[in-house]
Amino acid sequence: MFGYYISLALRSLRGTPVLSALMVAAIAVGVGASMTVLTLNYMMSQNALAHKDQVLYAVQLDSWDPNSSYRGDRNPTRMPWELTYQDTQVLLRSDIPSRQVAMHRWGATVTQDDSELRPFIGQVRVTTRDFFALFDVSFLYGGTWEKNSDNNSIQQVVITQRTNEKLFGGENSVGRTINLNGNPFTVIGVIENWNPVPKVHDLNNGAFNDSEALYIPFGLHRKLGIYSWGNTNSWKHEKELEGRGYEGFLQSEMVWIQYWVELESDEQKQRYEDFLSGYIREQKAQGRFERPLKFGLTRPSEWLVVNQVLRDDNRILGWLSLAFLLVCVVNAVALLLAKFLRKAPEAGVRRALGASRKSIFTQHLIESACIGIIGGLLGILLSTLGLVAVKSLAMGFADRIAHMDWVMMFAAVGLAVVASLLAGIYPAWRISHTNPSIYLKTQ
Template identity: 70%
Template sequence: MIGYYISLAVRSLRRTPILSALMVAAIAVGVGAAMTTLTLNYMMSRNALAEKNDVLYAVQLDSWSSTDTVENPSEMPWQVTYQDAVALLRSDIPSKQVAMHRWGGPITLENSKIRPFIADARVTSRDFFSLFDVQFIYGGTWNSEADKNHTQQIVLSEETNNKLFGGENSVGRSVNFNGTPFTVVGVTEHWQPSPKVHDLNNGHFNDSAEAFLPFGLHRQFEIYPWGNTNGWKSEEINSYEDRLNSDMVWIQYWVQLDTAEDVERYGDFLTGYIREQKEQGRFPRPVKYGLSSPSEWLELNEVVDGDDRMLSWLSLAFLLVCLVNAVALLLAKFLRKAPEAGVRRALGASRKAVFSQHLVESGCVGLAGGLVGILLTLAGLGLIRQLQMGYMDRVASMDWAMMLAAIGLAILSSLLAGLYPAWRISRTNPSIYLKTQ
């Protein structure tokens, strides 16, 4: 029966091409506007670490002042101090754990015609690649000793390896980073999560690192982070060692806890560590720590802010306006078919059958509007990319899930718009039209 109703709907739409085109356009424009903003919000808020959402945790320690509260939803610093990061790395509870921060500098090859360029780097511990599922094209990561001691090794991104070595296997070769030779131990595949869940402190949608260096290099090179460094008290910093031992926060910390028991044990470990530090005069606030999954981390950091959500609501309001127009057009079209519906009713068709027939026709209008709406959405996203609005270039794209969502939204909207017109036509009194024949 549905197939028969669809056949009737197609014939009906062909009989009134201009009115049908207006109905499709009303749905398409509303869906296009709504899906453009919804797609941007979806791409901005999607969790690149969703597959590990139940085992990965961003670590926070409330080491702040007893009189001032950190102004963010968690009321704790986003990052930890260097001395706390080193202490946490000694725990054997997490199956993997990562301490890291952003760095950078000029990189080039010795005796090469390749001009030096500034590479955005990440100083991190060796578990970074396995914890965040960063795959290698060549080689692998450094050994565990490099996270504690001075080891001049480096992992390059695929893009950096292409620039320096033309994409060849560069493992074992040497590059100059910040004027110092480093031995390449690995080359990663292209890795560009968006948003950059692992480091929301340095831009939610910025490019990922072009090079990776061991965490144990700090003292040798007196590394200062390229990123946010915050503190709550005045400290006398006369040397780099003083900086490392200060209460300034600048290290991001992630752990992988595979079971609920591990989460509980690690929570007990953090509680015990904070109490130990309290005995040494640190951590003046009540005992508090944070273990946030990637999805919770995105929400805490407000990757999609209130303005973006408001824009989505406004676009849905515009879709509602388009639906009101679609209701008027559908009502006009269906009432023109009242004599036909009256004859069908006189021949024995039930009100339910007439209602279903016209509701299916509304769904067909929605399907056509959804397909055109996808084209309008793609055009809108393409325009955003043409405007070169920074990170928006990366998120202004539409995947298959959002395309299916656009068609679903269009069909649902058209069915809602068609409820009243279909109900009106199903209430047609056949006797009126039989007398006119």
């Protein structure tokens, strides 16, 4: 019977091509506009660390101005998203976390001796050895540096597969040498191209920017005089650092280092919370941390919310796109009503021959669903065009999020079918309740 209803629906669509085309267009335009916005919101809210959401934590310490919360008084409980260098050094000495990572963004001029390759600026992540294991970054060749490199000035580098192809033609480059700002670094590992969207591990420096191409040990700060190429914030005046040089910068209250820990059990987490509380109390006794005792251990899913990756205006656009789809559904209701009432004599004859109201209603609801499927497929095409337009308007910013995966394609068809069924309920009910005797006199 279902196949028979499908056959009737397709025959009806062919019989009224103009009305059918208008209904399909109404659904397709609504779905296309909605899915363009919803796809962007969906991609922006992805959590690449979802599989570790119960064990990974971003660490925050409230070392900010005692008279004002971080970034003003709009949220008096807000803490800095990053840590100071001096606090980082103490936290790295803890043996409680299974793994822990201190890191920040940097950049350097990359060159090779005896090479015709032109120098280029490479994006660098200065980090600790646990970075690759904690964030599940896979190695093609070699591995990470030894733990003592996190505290000593050992010039080693891990590069990405893409960088390896650029510098060494894709060969196993472990043991080869490159120069960063003229300083020789030995390649000890090559990782697969790792580019999560968004960058949950670093939401402070462009959540949708590409990940870094090179990774060097955290212990190189003093030797190379490394400053962060990312966010660097302080609540004290910079003139207090005058005359203190680079060491003054490292021991200042500037926050610029991101910190993550892996805590695999509740007991381990409790121990680490006690450790942080004890450290803050010690610092209070020395005149630091003048705000009420507060720290944060935030899971990746919560970290996305804290950093407002998906902003309120994006959510509003999502609701507005669904409101536009609703307008299209209302238009489809009027078109379906006109189409179905034109078929009232045919429905009257079927009722007189014994068809029930339920079968008439089901037949026309299935016809509405067929319109939705066609409209959904066309809506996918319109959404794709909309995302291409977003890419061009965003000038490359949206390249990594403005595309539809299979989930969103199926969602587009599903949304179109639901919209068409909603549009078809009243017209199908109307025609199923027509009086057949009126039409028998004229047939």
